[in-house]
C-alpha cells in the first residue's frame with residue numbers, strides 16, 4: 001500500500017528520468033499516451049507537473065547538496081528521487097518527514113531499487129537537518145552553449161540576473177480581449193494583467209466567457225507592435241497555438257492564421273471558440289503557400305530556440321544542445337523573405353522570436369536589411385516599454401531580467417519593417 005503523497009511524487013520522479021536521462025521534452029513526456037500522469041487525478045497531475053518544473057529549475061543546487069553524501073552515483077531513478085526530495089524540502093517548503101517517508105516508499109517500490117531505501121532515508125535525513133540548504137548557492141546556470149554568448153554580449157551580472165529570474169516559477173500573465181479587471185491581478189505597464197500566485201486558470205472569472213487568454217507579457221508585445229487596424233487584411237504566419245492571432249482578431253482586422261502543425265492549430269480553434277473571435281485558419285507550410293492576394297500587415301512569430309522561455313520550459317537545457325540553431329536561423333531568414341512577398345506595397349512586417357540569441361534576433365534583423373535594402377525599420381513606440389529596450393537598429397529586445405522585481409518577462413526580439421510604397 002502506497003504511503004500518502006507518493007502518487008504525484010512517483011510520477012514526477014519518472015518524468016524527471018524522461019527529461020534528464022532520456023533527453024525527452026517535458027511537454028512530449030506529459031502528453032504521451034503512457035505518460036505517468038495520465039492515470040492521476042487533476043490535482044495530482046498538477047502537483048506532479050509543479051514538482052518536475054521546480055526540480056528542473058534547481059537540479060544544479062540539488063546535486064551540490066547531495067554530493068557530499070553520495071560516494072558513488074546511484075541508479076538514475078534513485079538519484080532523481082533524491083533530487084526531487086531535496087528541492088521539495090529546500091524550495092517548496094515540503095515537510096521533511098512527509099517528503100522523506102514518501103521517497104523511501106517510492107524507492108522501495110521502484111524497479112530494482114528496493115535495496116536502496118536505507119541510503120535514501122539516511123541521505124535525506126541529513127539534508128533535512130540542514131537549514132535552508134540552497135541559501136549560499138547561486139541560481140542554476142544556463143547551459144554553456146547559451147550562457148557563453150550571453151556573457152559575451154551582456155556581461156556576467158546581466159546573465160546572473162537572468163538566471164535568478166529563471167529560478168523562479170513564472171507569474172501568470174493574461175491578455176484582456178477588451179478592458180477587463182480581475183481581482184488579484186496587477187495591470188502591467190504594457191496592458192497585460194499579471195497574477196502572482198498559482199491559480200487554476202479555468203476557475204478565474206472571465207475564462208468561460210473568453211474575456212482574456214493566457215499569454216506572457218513579452219509575447220503580447222509583438223501583436224501590439226504590428227498595430228493591426230479594424231478592417232485591415234492581416235496574416236499571422238506561424239500562428240499556433242494562437243495567442244497572437246487572438247490579439248490580432250480582437251482589433252477587428254480580417255485575420256488569416258497559418259501554421260504547419262495541425263495539432264497545434266486545433267488549440268487555436270479552441271481558443272477562437274472560447275473567446276468568440278474569428279480568423280481563417282490554414283494548415284500549411286508557409287514556405288510553399290500561395291495565398292493569391294496580398295496583406296496589409298504580416299506577423300511572423302518564427303520557430304526558434306525558445307531560449308527566452310527557459311523559466312517556463314526548464315527542461316529545455318536538458319533536451320537541447322544548441323546544435324539546431326544554425327538550421328533555425330536559416331529557416332527564419334527563409335520565412336522572413338517569404339513573408340515580405342505576401343505584403344502590399346507600403347505594408348508592414350513584424351518579425352519576432354522568443355530567443356535570447358543575437359543570431360535569431362539582432363543579427364537576423366541586420367541580415368534582413370542587407371538582403372532587402374529598401375526596407376525601413378520602424379522603432380517601437382509601445383505603451384509601457386523602457387526606451388533602453390530599443391536596439392540601435394530599431395528592434396525591441398526583451399530580456400527575462402526586465403521587471404525582475406515583479407516576476408520578470410519572457411525573452412523576445414521583435415522588429416517592425418515597412419516595405420516601400422509603390
Ligand SMILES: C[S@@+](CC[C@H](N)C(=O)[O-])C[C@H]1O[C@@H](n2cnc3c(N)ncnc32)[C@H](O)[C@@H]1O
Nearest residue numbers: 238239240241242243244259260261285286301
Ligand atoms: C513560436 S511558435 C508560434 C507561436 C504562436 N505565434 C503564438 O503566439 O501562439 C512557431 C510556430 O511555427 C510553426 N512553423 C514552423 N515551421 C513552419 C512553416 N514552415 N510553415 C508554417 N508554420 C511553421 C510551428 O508549428 C509553430 O507553431
